[in-house]
Amino acid sequence: MKNLVLATVLSFVGFTAFASVEAPELSVDKATVITVGDFEEINVSDLPEAVTTAVAQNYPTATVDKAYKNDKDQYKLELSLEDGTQGTVYADAEGNWIEM
Structure with missing residues (x-):
C-alpha cells in the first residue's frame, strides 16, 4: 500500500513539473525578412522597369x-493570370527570362 501511495505522489509531482514550463514570449515589433531559397522578398514596385516591361x-x-531578388540581380516572380492560373517565372535585371 505504501508503494501505491508513493507512486501516486511521485507521478503527480512529475506531471506538475512539466505543467510549470513557461513558453517564450513572442515579439511582434521586429521586422521579418522572408527568404525563399536564395531569394529575398521585395516590393513589386521595386522591380526594374525592364522586368515589368x-x-x-x-x-x-x-x-x-x-x-x-537574389544577390545575382535575378528575380523570381509569382504571377496570376486573369483565368486564375498561377505560375512562377525567373528574369534577370535586363528583363531576359532565365531557367532556374
Whole structure:
C-alpha cells in the first residue's frame, strides 16, 4: 500500500513539473525578412522597369503577386493570370527570362 501511495505522489509531482514550463514570449515589433531559397522578398514596385516591361509584353493578362531578388540581380516572380492560373517565372535585371 505504501508503494501505491508513493507512486501516486511521485507521478503527480512529475506531471506538475512539466505543467510549470513557461513558453517564450513572442515579439511582434521586429521586422521579418522572408527568404525563399536564395531569394529575398521585395516590393513589386521595386522591380526594374525592364522586368515589368517583359512581364507586360509576354504575359499581358498577368498580375505580379510577389517578387523576390537574389544577390545575382535575378528575380523570381509569382504571377496570376486573369483565368486564375498561377505560375512562377525567373528574369534577370535586363528583363531576359532565365531557367532556374
